[in-house]
Amino acid sequence: AQTVTQSQPEMSVQEAETVTLSCTYDTSESDYYLFWYKQPPSRQMILVIRQEAYKQQNATENRFSVNFQKAAKSFSLKISDSQLGDAAMYFCAYRSALGGYNKLIFGAGTRLAVHP
Amino acid sequence: DVKVTQSSRYLVKRTGEKVFLECVQDMDHENMFWYRQDPGLGLRLIYFSYDVKMKEKGDIPEGYSVSREKKERFSLILESASTNQTSMYLCASSFLTGYEQYFGPGTRLTVT
Numbered sequence: 178a179q180t181v182t183q184s185q186p187e188m189s190v191q192e193a194e195t196v197t198l199s200c201t202y203d204t205s206e207s208d209y210y211l212f213w214y215k216q217p218p219s220r221q222m223i224l225v226i227r228q229e230a231y232k233q234q235n236a237t238e239n240r241f242s243v244n245f246q247k248a249a250k251s252f253s254l255k256i257s258d259s260q261l262g263d264a265a266m267y268f269c270a271y272r273s274a275l276g277g278y279n280k281l282i283f284g285a286g287t288r289l290a291v292h293p
Numbered sequence: 294d295v296k297v298t299q300s301s302r303y304l305v306k307r308t309g310e311k312v313f314l315e316c317v318q319d320m321d322h323e324n325m326f327w328y329r330q331d332p333g334l335g336l337r338l339i340y341f342s343y344d345v346k347m348k349e350k351g352d353i354p355e356g357y358s359v360s361r362e363k364k365e366r367f368s369l370i371l372e373s374a375s376t377n378q379t380s381m382y383l384c385a386s387s388f389l390t391g392y393e394q395y396f397g398p399g400t401r402l403t404v405t
Binding site: 186285 | 297328333334335336337338341351383391393394396397398399
């Protein structure tokens with residue numbers, strides 16, 4: 178069975194600085210998708226970024242980028258120029274490319290605090 | 294924009310009560326999901342549905358059931374609520390398998 182591990186329960190960063198959130202996963206599959214979701218306090222969870230395992234190029238969305246290391250089964254999220262609005266719970270998630278449904282497997286989450 | 298709504302943000306129920314959590318999406322999505330979110334455990338899938346009246350168990354279905362009579366609505370039912378079901382419940386939907394999941398705001402359920 179696949180598992181996702183986020184080893185940092187809490188992180189903090191100064192406004193305008195850069196922070197990296199870690200995620201590792203375990204799978205025997207070769208084709209899958211990885212995601213980072215953001216859950217702001219009392220607000221809905223939204224997708225930040227996704228990565229297809231077959232793509233070697235790391236995904237980027239504005240200030241958010243990932244470092245995808247397939248052999249190491251590592252998928253970290255880098256937030257550049259951190260803003261107060263980046264404060265949230267961040268979840269790493271895995272989805273198999275096989276199978277008939279859209280099941281996501283989540284890590285435990287990392288709570289990010291942004292200090293002015 | 295996709296909108297996923299849940300009937301209550303906060304709910305307090307007593308042990309043994311039957312509890313209904315409702316989720317509605319407005320984008321004609323085929324797939325709908327119920328997750329439970331607990332500190333230190335992330336989100337865990339309870340049940341999902343890929344079509345009207347169709348359902349599949351997720352990782353933690355014990356103590357829960359679901360109903361999907363209409364495409365836009367997916368209900369989570371706690372037949373006899375217990376204190377260990379105190380949690381945050383999140384609903385999600387996606388167009389089809391492989392498409393992005395959109396989440397509702399969550400229902401924080403407390404069972405006393």
